[in-house]
Amino acid sequence: MNLFVFLAIAAAMVLIQFVVTRWVKLNRLAWMGIWWVALWAAFSYGINPPLPNSIILLFMAIITIALVAYLSADNEELKQAQDSIVRFMVARQYRVALLIVLFAIPAAVAAWTYVSMNEAPQPPSSGRTIHPPPPSSITFEGTAIDLTTANNPIRELQHTDEAAFAEHVANGRRIYFENCFYCHGDNMQGAGMFAHGYDPLPANFNDATTIAMLQESYLFWRIAKGAPGLPSESTPWSSAMPAWEDFLTQEEIWDVIIFLYEFTGFEPRAQGMPH
Amino acid sequence: MLTIDRRSWLLRLPLGILVLVLVALCSEPVWAAPQEADPEYRALPFISSRVLMWAVAELHLMFAAFVLAVPIFALVIEFIGYKTGDKRYDQLAYDFTKLLSVSFSFTATLGALLTFALIVFYPALTQYLVKIFSWTFLPYVLLFFLEAFFLYAYYYGWGKLSPRLHLFLGLMLNIVGTAIMFIANAWLTFMNTPNGIDEMGNLTNIWEAINNYIWMPINIHRIIANVAFGGAIGAAYGAFKFLGAKTLEARAHYDWMGYIGIFVAICALLPLPFAGYWLGVEIYAYDQSLGITLMGGTFSWLFIVQAVLIGNLFLAANYYLWLSMARIPGAERFRGFIKYLLGIITLCFIVWATPHSLVATVEEARAMGGSHHPILNVLGVMSAKNTAVNLLILTTYVSFLLYRRANKEAIVSWAKTGNWVQFGIFAAVVIYVVFLGVYGYFVDAQTRIGLSRPQVMSVLFAMVSVTVIDIFLFKNAKSRGEIVWGKISARSQYALFFLAITFTWLMGLMGYVRAGMRQHWHVYGVMRDTSVDAFTPTLGFAGGVVSAIVIVFFLLIAIVFFLAGLSGRKDWEPKSGSRWVRAKASAPTEDS
Numbered sequence: 039m040n041l042f043v044f045l046a047i048a049a050a051m052v053l054i055q056f057v058v059t060r061w062v063k064l065n066r067l068a069w070m071g072i073w074w075v076a077l078w079a080a081f082s083y084g085i086n087p088p089l090p091n092s093i094i095l096l097f098m099a100i101i102t103i104a105l106v107a108y109l110s111a112d113n114e115e116l117k118q119a120q121d122s123i124v125r126f127m128v129a130r131q132y133r134v135a136l137l138i139v140l141f142a143i144p145a146a147v148a149a150w151t152y153v154s155m156n157e158a159p160q161p162p163s164s165g166r167t168i169h170p171p172p173p174s175s176i177t178f179e180g181t182a183i184d185l186t187t188a189n190n191p192i193r194e195l196q197h198t199d200e201a202a203f204a205e206h207v208a209n210g211r212r213i214y215f216e217n218c219f220y221c222h223g224d225n226m227q228g229a230g231m232f233a234h235g236y237d238p239l240p241a242n243f244n245d246a247t248t249i250a251m252l253q254e255s256y257l258f259w260r261i262a263k264g265a266p267g268l269p270s271e272s273t274p275w276s277s278a279m280p281a282w283e284d285f286l287t288q289e290e291i292w293d294v295i296i297f298l299y300e301f302t303g304f305e306p307r308a309q310g311m312p313h
Numbered sequence: 314m315l316t317i318d319r320r321s322w323l324l325r326l327p328l329g330i331l332v333l334v335l336v337a338l339c340s341e342p343v344w345a346a347p348q349e350a351d352p353e354y355r356a357l358p359f360i361s362s363r364v365l366m367w368a369v370a371e372l373h374l375m376f377a378a379f380v381l382a383v384p385i386f387a388l389v390i391e392f393i394g395y396k397t398g399d400k401r402y403d404q405l406a407y408d409f410t411k412l413l414s415v416s417f418s419f420t421a422t423l424g425a426l427l428t429f430a431l432i433v434f435y436p437a438l439t440q441y442l443v444k445i446f447s448w449t450f451l452p453y454v455l456l457f458f459l460e461a462f463f464l465y466a467y468y469y470g471w472g473k474l475s476p477r478l479h480l481f482l483g484l485m486l487n488i489v490g491t492a493i494m495f496i497a498n499a500w501l502t503f504m505n506t507p508n509g510i511d512e513m514g515n516l517t518n519i520w521e522a523i524n525n526y527i528w529m530p531i532n533i534h535r536i537i538a539n540v541a542f543g544g545a546i547g548a549a550y551g552a553f554k555f556l557g558a559k560t561l562e563a564r565a566h567y568d569w570m571g572y573i574g575i576f577v578a579i580c581a582l583l584p585l586p587f588a589g590y591w592l593g594v595e596i597y598a599y600d601q602s603l604g605i606t607l608m609g610g611t612f613s614w615l616f617i618v619q620a621v622l623i624g625n626l627f628l629a630a631n632y633y634l635w636l637s638m639a640r641i642p643g644a645e646r647f648r649g650f651i652k653y654l655l656g657i658i659t660l661c662f663i664v665w666a667t668p669h670s671l672v673a674t675v676e677e678a679r680a681m682g683g684s685h686h687p688i689l690n691v692l693g694v695m696s697a698k699n700t701a702v703n704l705l706i707l708t709t710y711v712s713f714l715l716y717r718r719a720n721k722e723a724i725v726s727w728a729k730t731g732n733w734v735q736f737g738i739f740a741a742v743v744i745y746v747v748f749l750g751v752y753g754y755f756v757d758a759q760t761r762i763g764l765s766r767p768q769v770m771s772v773l774f775a776m777v778s779v780t781v782i783d784i785f786l787f788k789n790a791k792s793r794g795e796i797v798w799g800k801i802s803a804r805s806q807y808a809l810f811f812l813a814i815t816f817t818w819l820m821g822l823m824g825y826v827r828a829g830m831r832q833h834w835h836v837y838g839v840m841r842d843t844s845v846d847a848f849t850p851t852l853g854f855a856g857g858v859v860s861a862i863v864i865v866f867f868l869l870i871a872i873v874f875f876l877a878g879l880s881g882r883k884d885w886e887p888k889s890g891s892r893w894v895r896a897k898a899s900a901p902t903e904d905s
């Protein structure tokens with residue numbers, strides 16, 4: 039969050055409310071405009087890192103609908119707003135202001151066109167699917183694995199043989215730091231030493247919306263098949279994740295999955311259940 | 314007056330169209346080409362058979378939803394009229410019921426078309442489903458006959474039968490209609506989450522095939538959604554009649570009808586997200602692939618569209634209530650609250666519509682430090698969305714509460730305390746719901762899913778307890794004046810149209826999502842789709858098809874409105890001086 043921008047917006051609003059309104063009476067339409075600009079400024083400049091343009095558009099569309107609803111929810115206020123627009127268009131006293139507005143609107147459009155045409159060309163935005171649906175089954179070294187029912191075989195040891203479980207966690211740690219940490223980082227935040235070279239960036243496992251929301255069989259699929267196993271909606275050509283089935287055994291992959299959950303403190307999503 | 318030639322031309326027109334359609338159907342790609350003995354699929358020229366099936370199935374579903382929903386609330390309204398002796402309720406229930414007979418015919422026709430299309434274009438799939446569900450067909454047909462009987466008896470028996478017998482017919486109509494829907498739901502839910510079959514797809518247990526993972530969630534979801542949809546279409550009919558009303562009495566009546574329709578729709582809308590969430594949980598529990606396809610994969614973008622539509626529904630419903638206050642003396646006291654309610658609704662709408670996976674340029678993604686925005690990321694998951702929708706529901710309820718007490722002044726001695734208790738309940742529930750939402754980020758997925766239950770229950774508790782207090786609080790309340798029905802702006806009626814169209818669009822969209830999530834499977838994991846259409850269409854194409862279906866539905870519903878409106882018209886009489894009058898005057902009378 040950019041606190042300075044929020045404070046500046048709040049100060050401007052207070053100034054309008056308590057100072058400007060002493061000289062100029064603002065009707066609901068004017069207030070709607072002020073709120074619209076204030077919220078646009080807050081979304082565009084008040085949040086750090088900046089919001090993508092698509093999100094600002096979505097939020098401002100919602101806010102515009104809400105403000106129009108508020109303006110028209112009261113018959114008297116709506117009539118006042120309509121009257122003020124008509125007065126502005128026809129009253130002699132506003133003739134100069136009207137001329138300015140009439141020139142300002144096309145001028146603003148022209149300026150916006152000029153600025154956007156002079157921006158450096160960018161590849162188009164893409165709606166990459168971060169968590170694509172897994173197939174119902176995969177083959178690992180010639181063996182079919184049903185992802186709908188596959189469970190981490192190490193998980194049982196957590197309650198039956200703590201020492202054996204700890205060994206698997208330690209093995210998972212070794213595998214992680216030998217293979218994964220270069221990209222996913224030593225804190226699993228997706229900020230490993232190679233991470234800056236990738237687009238998209240490696241996954242951040244500390245984020246509560248990644249592995250905490252997924253079943254262990256999903257992680258097994260992702261690790262085993264890597265980028266080449268991604269469906270097209272997830273742009274497999276963009277991801278640098280190797281297919282670890284070529285380098286690790288099944289047990290090693292389950293071990294590293296256990297370690298990911300142990301390290302981050304998250305629990306995997308359980309299978310089945312309701313019905 | 315039509316000439317003989319023109320009339321015969323008009324009579325030949327449908328025949329000509331029929332011949333053209335038959336010629337088109339018999340053109341090269343369909344029937345003329347050498348056919349396999351038992352083809353798995355058949356194709357149509359000009360249009361994909363999948364799109365045809367999609368449109369017919371969705372239109373059938375929309376009319377079926379309407380036909381099932383209207384008797385539910387018509388019966389309730391009729392019962393209120395019977396108990397209170399207020400004839401207006403009886404008339405209102407009849408006005409709603411008038412929409413049923415033509416809609417029922419459309420439903421049956423579209424259902425027959427759907428069946429024929431399935432048999433012709435997807436014979437192998439039809440054969441498989443017949444093999445699994447053959448036991449359900451006979452009860453279905455019998456129930457359908459019964460529904461026809463009860464529906465027409467209910468409609469034509471209005472005012473002709475004793476009130477109790479008539480109410481009984483309405484009750485039976487509802488029971489039979491619901492049973493029909495439950496059977497049809499078994500067929501379609503089986504295609505998503507098949508159960509009761511062996512590895513080769515052979516039936517092992519018919520009850521398990523029926524009672525599959527999502528059968529009951531779909532049953533419940535559809536009952537509630539049908540009522541919301543039916544209420545909204547009924548309200549649109551009220552708005553349609555209101556805008557064309559020529560007398561103050563008619564305006565008042567149809568304003569009231571629109572209000573009751575949308576009241577029904579909002580009441581059903583409030584628990585709908587909970588039913589939808591239960592359905593989602595069951596889908597995820599059946600197979601994570603299905604769950605992720607819905608909420609994380611391609612279809613997740615349709616859920617963003619859904620969120621925008623639902624946000625608009627809540628906003629429009631509140632907007633209508635705020636505009637409705639214009640007809641209530643004393644409502645101006647509560648106008649000041651609107652901006653705060655709107656602020657909460659807008660905030661919740663924004664949270665509800667925030668996607669988890671963002672559309673971002675490479676530069677924007679680099680600035681965010683990855684695919685997820687550190688702040689938006691928090692809003693993009695179910696913990697935030699559940700919290701937002703619960704608060705949306707509570708806010709809508711508050712709007713209704715303000716509307717309800719607009720012309721009342723409590724005279725009970727404990728009025729102030731009662732208000733504070735109500736406020737305390739709201740505050741406690743809001744804090745609790747937000748706390749659970751935040752807590753959801755710090756627990757495992759299973760616990761997080763479980764947190765939605767206390768959130769829902771606390772919101773329901775708030776609504777029920779505050780309503781109970783309100784009833785006693787405003788018992789024998791001082792009135793600031795009677796509600797002036799008909800005194801409302803035309804904008805409110807367009808809001809009713811907007812609500813009806815949005816409900817319909819939403820229904821079409823989510824119908825596509827439910828069917829589309831199977832992707833390249835006819836019966837998920839059992840029977841693969843090997844047709845040329847075994848691909849997921851682009852979101853834009855799907856949106857276009859859904860929109861076209863909605864337009865066709867409203868064209869058909871306009872016919873229903875027109876035909877329903879005919880019953881209230883005066884008998885046709887020729888204008889003075891017209892040929893009819895002259896002919897009648899010159900005709901020999903008995904005396905002559």
